Amino acid sequence: xxxxxxxxxxxxxxxxxxxxxxxxxxxxxxxxxxxxxxxxxxxxxxxxxxxxxxxxxxxxxxxxxxxxxxxx
Numbered sequence: 001x002x003x004x005x006x007x008x009x010x011x012x013x014x015x016x017x018x019x020x021x022x023x024x025x026x027x028x029x030x031x032x033x034x035x036x037x038x039x040x041x042x043x044x045x046x047x048x049x050x051x052x053x054x055x056x057x058x059x060x061x062x063x064x065x066x067x068x069x070x071x072x
Contacts, residue, residue: 001028007061008039011053017043032057 005028009019023042027035036050036057 003065004028004061007057007064008035010060011057012039012043014053014056015043015045015048017045 005019005021005024008024012019017039019039023039027038030038032054033050036053039053040046040048040050
């Protein structure tokens with residue numbers, strides 16, 4: 001899921017963190033808010049807002065990707 005990783009990575013840049021693939025991929029499939037908490041703990045970002053991170057990640061994901069709807 002490279003597109004999700006790219007969105008998480010961009011969202012983490014807001015906190016000055018260049019998210020490493022080896023830190024993200026073991027957490028793939030985790031609930032978004034739980035994943036945000038784990039990333040903040042991993043990078044020792046205390047007091048950060050998980051909701052803000054998740055919202056930014058989702059925005060970057062939707063802004064960056066195109067989705068094709070098929071008839072039927």
